[in-house]
Structure formats: C-alpha cells, structure tokens
Amino acid sequence: MSKNIEFVKFDKVDKSYDGKVLVVKDLNLNISEGEFITMLGPSGSGKTTCLMMLAGFETPTNGEIYLDSNPISNIPPHKRGIGMVFQNYALFPHMTVYENLAFPLRVRKVQKDEIDKKVDKALSMVSLSGFESRMPAQLSGGQQQRVAVARALVFDPAVVLMDEPLGALDKNLRESMQYEIKHIHENIGVTVVYVTHDQGEALTMSNRIAVFNDGKVQQLSSPDKLYEEPVNSFVAEFIGENNTFGGEVTDISKDICKVKLQNGEILANPISVKSKGDKTTVSIRPERALINPKDKMDNNQTGKIEEVIYHGDHTRLRLDLLGNKEFILKVPNSSNELDLKLGNEIKVGWNSQDARALDPK
Amino acid sequence: MSNETKQILTTDGIPLEISLKKAERKNKIKAFLLVAPLLLFLIITYIFPIGEMFTRSIDDKMITNMLPKTFKSMETWDGKELPSEEVFASFLSDFKILVDKKEHGKLAQRLNKEKNGFNTITKKLFRQVKRNKIDETQSIKEQIMKVHKRWRNVEYWQAIKRTAPPYTSAKYLKAMDMYLNEDNKITQVSEDRRIHRILWLRTVEVAFFVTVFCFLMGYPIAHLLATLPMKYSNLLMICVLLPFWTSLLVRTASWMILLQQQGVVNDFFVIIGLVSDDNRPEMMYNKVGTYVAMTQILLPFMVLPLYSVMKTISPSLMRAGKSLGGTPFVAFWKVYFPLTIPGIGAGCLLVFILAIGYYITPALVGGASGTLISNQIAYHMKTTLDWSFASAMGLMLLGGVLVIYWLYNKLVGVDNIKLG
Numbered sequence: 039m040s041k042n043i044e045f046v047k048f049d050k051v052d053k054s055y056d057g058k059v060l061v062v063k064d065l066n067l068n069i070s071e072g073e074f075i076t077m078l079g080p081s082g083s084g085k086t087t088c089l090m091m092l093a094g095f096e097t098p099t100n101g102e103i104y105l106d107s108n109p110i111s112n113i114p115p116h117k118r119g120i121g122m123v124f125q126n127y128a129l130f131p132h133m134t135v136y137e138n139l140a141f142p143l144r145v146r147k148v149q150k151d152e153i154d155k156k157v158d159k160a161l162s163m164v165s166l167s168g169f170e171s172r173m174p175a176q177l178s179g180g181q182q183q184r185v186a187v188a189r190a191l192v193f194d195p196a197v198v199l200m201d202e203p204l205g206a207l208d209k210n211l212r213e214s215m216q217y218e219i220k221h222i223h224e225n226i227g228v229t230v231v232y233v234t235h236d237q238g239e240a241l242t243m244s245n246r247i248a249v250f251n252d253g254k255v256q257q258l259s260s261p262d263k264l265y266e267e268p269v270n271s272f273v274a275e276f277i278g279e280n281n282t283f284g285g286e287v288t289d290i291s292k293d294i295c296k297v298k299l300q301n302g303e304i305l306a307n308p309i310s311v312k313s314k315g316d317k318t319t320v321s322i323r324p325e326r327a328l329i330n331p332k333d334k335m336d337n338n339q340t341g342k343i344e345e346v347i348y349h350g351d352h353t354r355l356r357l358d359l360l361g362n363k364e365f366i367l368k369v370p371n372s373s374n375e376l377d378l379k380l381g382n383e384i385k386v387g388w389n390s391q392d393a394r395a396l397d398p399k
Numbered sequence: 400m401s402n403e404t405k406q407i408l409t410t411d412g413i414p415l416e417i418s419l420k421k422a423e424r425k426n427k428i429k430a431f432l433l434v435a436p437l438l439l440f441l442i443i444t445y446i447f448p449i450g451e452m453f454t455r456s457i458d459d460k461m462i463t464n465m466l467p468k469t470f471k472s473m474e475t476w477d478g479k480e481l482p483s484e485e486v487f488a489s490f491l492s493d494f495k496i497l498v499d500k501k502e503h504g505k506l507a508q509r510l511n512k513e514k515n516g517f518n519t520i521t522k523k524l525f526r527q528v529k530r531n532k533i534d535e536t537q538s539i540k541e542q543i544m545k546v547h548k549r550w551r552n553v554e555y556w557q558a559i560k561r562t563a564p565p566y567t568s569a570k571y572l573k574a575m576d577m578y579l580n581e582d583n584k585i586t587q588v589s590e591d592r593r594i595h596r597i598l599w600l601r602t603v604e605v606a607f608f609v610t611v612f613c614f615l616m617g618y619p620i621a622h623l624l625a626t627l628p629m630k631y632s633n634l635l636m637i638c639v640l641l642p643f644w645t646s647l648l649v650r651t652a653s654w655m656i657l658l659q660q661q662g663v664v665n666d667f668f669v670i671i672g673l674v675s676d677d678n679r680p681e682m683m684y685n686k687v688g689t690y691v692a693m694t695q696i697l698l699p700f701m702v703l704p705l706y707s708v709m710k711t712i713s714p715s716l717m718r719a720g721k722s723l724g725g726t727p728f729v730a731f732w733k734v735y736f737p738l739t740i741p742g743i744g745a746g747c748l749l750v751f752i753l754a755i756g757y758y759i760t761p762a763l764v765g766g767a768s769g770t771l772i773s774n775q776i777a778y779h780m781k782t783t784l785d786w787s788f789a790s791a792m793g794l795m796l797l798g799g800v801l802v803i804y805w806l807y808n809k810l811v812g813v814d815n816i817k818l819g
Contacts, residue, residue, distance in 0.1 A: 095718055115718070116730070117724075119724070122719065122723075124715045124718070124719055128715040130719070132737045141723055141725070145725045146724055189723065190723075193724065
C-alpha cells in the first residue's frame with residue numbers, strides 16, 4: 039500500500055477572527071499518511087488555530103483543507119473521524135475510564151463485545167489495564183493523559199490531533215510520555231498532528247516540524263535539519279541556543295561571505311544574503327564554537343569570560359566577543375584542563391559554514 | 400499478649416495524645432468563639448422560634464389549667480354514662496373560679512370548638528352562678544342538669560373529657576381537613592368543608608410547575624451566560640439581576656399592570672387580532688397570573704446556581720464529545736447535561752422551596768383560585784388570630800420541605816448540590 043503524501047493538505051488557508059488581523063496567512067502544508075508532524079511556535083503564532091481548523095472547531099476564512107483528497111470545510115467535527123487529545127485532557131469527569139473510552143464507540147453503534155475488546159486493547163496500549171472502573175479524578179495527571187490518548191485512538195481514527203497534551207505534566211513525566219506517545223505512533227502508524235511550544239518535545243517526537251510564527255510556517259523540515267540548518271533568524275533563535283552577530287556583507291562568493299560587524303569582521307555561510315551591502319544576522323550554535331581550537335578554523339577570535347554557569351554535564355560560559363556580550367559557549371565537563379575563570383581571555387574559533395548569515399532581525 | 404497499644408510519649412515525657420489535645424485546645428476554643436455569634440444567632444432566630452411554633456401548635460394547656468379539679472375527678476369516669484356527682488361538683492368549683500377571674504368566656508369559646516352548643520349552655524350556667532342560684536348543700540348534679548338539657552347529654556361531658564390532655568393534634572388534623580370524632584377516631588370533615596387539602600395540592604402543583612418553567616427558561620439563559628464572551632455575558636447578567644434587585648412588590652405590581660384585563664398584554668392581543676376586544680382573557684386573579692409572576696420572580700434563583708456550575712465546565716469537553724464522533728445533541732446530552740445536574744438540583748430545590756412558601760405574589764395576583772397555603776397561614780395569623788393553627792400549617796410546610804430535601808438526597812445526593 040503506497041502512502042498518500044497529501045493525506046492532509048492545507049491549501050492556501052487564511053484565518054481571521056475579527057476581520058482585521060490574519061492569525062493564519064496563506065498556509066500550505068502537506069502531511070503524509072503515518073507521519074508525526076509537529077506544529078511548533080510561540081503562543082499566538084496560529085498553530086492551535088490550524089489544529090482547530092483541522093478538527094473542525096474553526097472554519098478557514100479562505101482556502102480549503104483536504105483529508106484524504108476530500109475537502110472537509112463543510113463537514114462538522116463529529117463526522118470527520120479525527121481523534122483529538124486536548125490540552126487539559128478533556129476527560130469526561132462523570133464517566134469512568136471505561137465509559138470515556140467507550141464513548142466514541144458507543145456513538146458509532148459498535149457492538150458491546152466489540153467495544154470491550156477495543157477498550158481493552160487501547161488501555162493495554164497505554165499500559166493502564168485494570169483501570170476501567172476508575173473515575174478520571176482518581177487518576178494522576180500522567181494517567182489521565184494516557185487515558186486521553188487511548189480515547190483518541192480507540193476508534194481507529196485516520197488522524198490524531200494533539201494540542202499541547204503534555205503541557206500540564208512535570209518535567210520527568212513529560213519526558214517519559216514523549217517517548218510513550220512516540221512509540222505508540224510507531225506501533226500503530228497513525229497520522230499525528232502535534233501542537234506544542236516546547237521545542238525539546240518537538241525535536242524528540244516528530245518526523246517533521248513546522249515552525250510557526252506570525253501566522254506563517256517559517257520552516258518545515260526534519261528535526262535535525264531544523265536545528266542544524268535554520269533558514270531564517272526566527273527559526274535559528276527559536277530552536278535551540280544561538281549566538282548572533284548583526285552586520286553587513288562586504289564580500290560574497292558562492293559559499294562564503296565576509297560580514298563586517300560593529301568591531302570586527304567574520305566569515306560566514308551565505309544562506310539568505312544575496313549581494314554586497316545586505317544587512318544580515320549571523321547565527322552560530324554554541325556547540326560549534328570551540329575553545330583553543332587545535333585544527334585550523336576560518337574564524338579565530340578572543341573573548342573575555344563574563345560569567346561561568348555550572349550545569350552538571352557541561353559548563354556554560356558567557357563571553358564578551360566582538361562586542362556581543364551574550365556569546366554563549368558550552369564546555370563539556372570532561373575538558374577540565376581549561377582555566378575557566380571570570381575575566382580570563384580565551385581563544386574561540388569556528389568554521390565559516392557553521393556561521394549562517396541569515397536575514398537581519 | 401496485652402491488647403494495650405504502647406503509649407507514645409513526647410520528648411518531655413507527656414503522653415502524645417494529651418499533649419496533642421492540649422496544643423489543640425486553644426485553637427478549638429478560638430474556633431468556637433468565632434462561630435459562637437452565629438450559633439447564638441441561629442438559636443435565637445431559628446431553633447427557638449421553630450420550637451415555639453411547635454409547642455404553640457400542639458399546646459392545649461389553657462383548658463387543662465382552667466378545669467384542673469374536673470379533669471382530676473374525671474379520671475375515674477368511664478365516659479359512657481353521665482359522670483358522678485363528684486365530677487359535677489368539681490366542675491362547678493372550677494367554673495366559679497373562672498367566673499371570678501372573668502375567664503368563663505374563654506372556656507365557652509374553647510369548648511364550643513370541641514363541640515357546638517357549649518356557648519349557650521355555658522352562658523346559662525354563668526347566669527345561674529352569678530345569681531348564686533346553685534345551692535351547694537343540694538345535689539349539684541341535679542341543679543346543673545336543670546340549667547339546660549344539654550348538660551344532661553353525655554356527649555357534652557365526653558367533649559369536656561376530650562380536652563383534658565395538655566397537648567392536641569387537632570390543629571394538624573384540621574389542616575388536613577380532618578378531626579377527632581367522639582370515639583377518638585380520625586375522621587374527614589364533610590366534603591363541602593374540605594378547603595385545606597385543595598390548597599395543599601395547589602401549592603405543591605404551583606411550586607412544581609413554577610420550578611419546571613424556571614428550569615426550562617433558566618437553562619438556556621445560564622448556558623448563554625456561561626459561554627458568551629465577557630462583553631455580552633455581563634450585559635445579560637445585568638438583565639438577569641436587575642429584576643432581582645427590584646422590590647418584590649414592584650415586580651408583582653408591574654405584572655398586575657401587564658396582565659389585567661385592560662392591561663398591556665391584553666391590549667397587545669387585541670391589536671394583533673388574537674382575541675376580540677369584548678372577550679379579553681383573564682390572566683390575573685387566577686393560576687395563570689400566579690404562574691407567570693412567580694416564574695419571573697424566581698427565575699434568578701434558577702439561573703444563578705446553573706450559571707455557576709456551567710461556568711466550571713470546560714468548553715473542551717463539548718469539543719471532545721464532538722471530536723469523538725458525538726453529534727452536537729449527543730455531546731450535549733451525554734457530556735454537558737450530566738455535568739450540570741448539580742446546578743439543576745440546586746436551582747430546582749431552591750426555586751421549589753421558595754415557591755412552596757410564596758406569599759406576596761399569590762396574594763396579589765392569585766385571586767381566589769390562585770392563593771396558596773401560605774396565604775391561608777397569613778390569614779390565620781392576621782385575621783382569625785388562630786396562631787396555633789397557623790403554626791401547625793407552617794410546621795407542616797417545613798416538614799414537607801424537609802421531606803423533599805430527603806427525597807432529593809436519596810435520588811441525587813445532597814453533596815451534588817452546587818450553589819457556586
């Protein structure tokens with residue numbers, strides 16, 4: 039069976055609530071069957087609105103959404119067959135776990151013994167067998183979360199939407215739930231559209247990530263590409279940590295450019311600059327800049343240590359480098375031969391291809 | 400093996416329990432002092448008056464104190480034939496004291512309530528006593544029997560004996576159109592005099608339907624209030640509360656203006672041609688008026704508890720219901736509605752209990768066919784001054800409310816009530 043790569047398709051979708059501001063602008067997004075796609079973005083970036091349009095609780099102001107090649111804008115939510123996990127779980131508090139899970143099956147008039155089988159299977163999938171007769175209030179947050187996931191999956195929907203489902207859990211639980219949801223997805227191969235503002239969550243779980251800002255998809259790519267090769271300064275800033283220099287291109291060739299900063303000059307990888315005189319923001323990941331580099335590097339600078347923060351497995355240094363007082367370095371704690379003292383001057387080097395010259399901020 | 404649990408001691412060697420009690424005593428006293436004013440207030444304004452009402456409703460001591468000797472001597476009387484000379488003698492001696500105290504009228508009134516005809520014969524006896532016509536050296540029995548032939552009738556003496564106990568359930572029986580007959584059996588009054596039972600039934604009926612109407616109208620309003628954006632819901636809330644802040648009398652009076660035969664509603668009906676001018680329907684001084692006015696007046700009591708419950712229901716629950724495949728109706732009926740039951744319970748109980756004792760509105764717009772038991776209570780409080788009867792009916796009303804509360808607790812559970 040070949041997979042439909044346009045299983046869910048947003049086609050030129052616009053959305054406005056008040057007729058004045060567009061919260062989603064010209065959204066074009068294809069989601070293939072069985073994919074785990076995450077919509078990532080700061081609050082107010084339009085990602086939840088997109089999810090609600092897909093679920094059917096909001097209608098697109100313009101454009102059309104297709105599910106398995108069928109336009110769905112005129113189909114009410116209950117006929118779309120899309121499972122949804124809500125931010126606060128939205129378990130029915132007056133029903134037991136069993137009744138919660140049986141609800142989508144009962145409204146579909148499934149036979150009683152069939153319901154029992156499916157509920158059983160769904161509960162064992164989230165390792166909650168034996169919790170059938172509990173009320174939601176008698177469960178912990180993590181358990182409620184798992185019931186919500188099981189309920190969204192129990193009627194075998196084609197697509198499952200998850201709206202920041204782990205937001206209310208504590209850190210450890212959140213992490214273990216991330217893996218659990220990821221494994222469930224891998225096992226049953228359902229298409230998942232996941233919304234979060236937590237980039238760590240997005241990076242661990244997704245096949246692809248759509249970074250939203252200002253109603254637009256800024257970048258849609260796999261997690262590693264998103265991190266290593268951000269296409270603009272918003273994505274670079276939003277995903278992971280980032281050191282930036284603002285400057286102007288003074289010289290440009292095919293894969294290298296010279297950027298003049300306020301006090302200094304660096305070599306960078308031209309991503310979104312085209313010609314001399316372009317303003318740019320150069321972005322360098324902290325782990326790409328090395329202290330006292332042994333190999334030869336394109337960029338060699340000296341910085342003064344402004345702050346040392348101990349982080350357990352690594353130490354973070356804040357440097358004053360080329361006028362940027364927020365230049366962050368990560369030093370693994372195994373390299374303890376370095377003299378990391380406040381006020382010391384250290385040598386820092388990085389390769390020009392890791393310094394990506396993006397659009398100006 | 401000893402059953403004694405090992406006593407745990409504090410660091411200073413005091414038994415832990417004693418130490419704990421000591422430590423908490425101060426807090427307990429403080430807590431008690433804080434609630435003491437309320438407790439006192441409740442006792443003075445609630446428990447004491449209800450107790451007073453109860454004793455008043457069953458109290459029959461007045462006559463017991465008036466005829467102490469008579470009742471004493473009647474103890475040995477079998478009540479089948481005329482009592483002995485001794486009973487007559489002690490009755491006369493009691494009566495003479497009453498005449499001296501000018502209380503014989505009260506006695507006549509009280510005995511007349513027990514059996515018609517006592518008024519006349521008591522007055523006759525009084526005149527004889529006043530003129531000192533009764534010679535205590537002769538047989539008193541003979542002389543009293545000569546005063547009026549009814550004094551020779553054993554039924555009248557039986558009636559006196561029936562008034563002997565200091566407590567009576569007569570008022571309660573009367574409120575249910577029943578009385579104790581000569582053989583101490585509970586009997587119904589004749590059919591044309593059964594007014595109270597109709598009133599009780601009507602009261603329950605009106606309270607029930609007012610509750611139903613309030614629920615039918617209040618549920619959508621509360622839902623709107625809970626789901627509309629703040630801007631509109633505040634306005635709507637004011638619309639709900641504004642009548643609530645207006646005087647009850649003003650609201651009832653405005654309904655009178657609207658509903659009377661030459662009133663606004665009737666005029667409107669005539670204008671749109673629904674009824675002809677000479678055939679205006681009566682919407683006031685009957686049950687219709689009572690229903691309309693009471694529903695409007697009690698509506699906020701339904702809306703507010705419902706609103707406060709609906710406000711706590713997350714909108715994502717309805718969405719979850721729909722996304723899982725339930726039609727909007729199924730999502731409402733299976734998810735939303737069950738979650739509002741605590742509010743429905745609170746609202747209905749509140750409205751029903753308020754409606755069952757409602758007074759001003761039925762009195763003003765109810766007319767003859769729209770008055771309720773509370774109006775009857777007021778009538779006996781103010782007009783006939785039969786306070787013990789009013790008390791008895793009031794307590795029956797209270798009892799009825801408690802029964803409803805108990806039923807509700809059995810069916811829904813009181814801990815399911817949510818007022819906010």
